[in-house]
Amino acid sequence: QVHLVESGGGLVQAGGSLKLSCRASGSIVVIPTMGWHRQTPGKQRELVAEITSGGSTNYADSVKGRFTISRDYAKATIHLQMDSLKPEDTGIYYCNDAWTESWGQGIQVTVSS
Numbered sequence: 001q002v003h004l005v006e007s008g009g010g011l012v013q014a015g016g017s018l019k020l021s022c023r024a025s026g027s028i029v030v031i032p033t034m035g036w037h038r039q040t041p042g043k044q045r046e047l048v049a050e051i052t053s054g055g056s057t058n059y060a061d062s063v064k065g066r067f068t069i070s071r072d073y074a075k076a077t078i079h080l081q082m083d084s085l086k087p088e089d090t091g092i093y094y095c096n097d098a099w100t101e102s103w104g105q106g107i108q109v110t111v112s113s
Contacts, residue, residue, distance in 0.1 A: 002026045002102040004095045009107035020080040022095030032099030036080045040091035085111045
């Protein structure tokens, strides 16, 4: 079983930046594709960004050019650097391990206008 813990959320003004981190622990036997998803009021949870074991990345159109996902293999951690934040980026952000289908507990990101 893989346990994911997110950190780094909070409140920021529009145009500001935040960096989220997600550390994996437990029975890690492969380096999986991992991603960040977000849940906003009235909408389904959506993929924001993902990164494969080889470092290839994929982003939602709404965050391309503003968000950057990266991973630290030694620390079993992924990061999401979020720049030029907009109020519509507000939501609960969840880290996901696609191999084990594990999810973190979620972390709140609030962008004020």
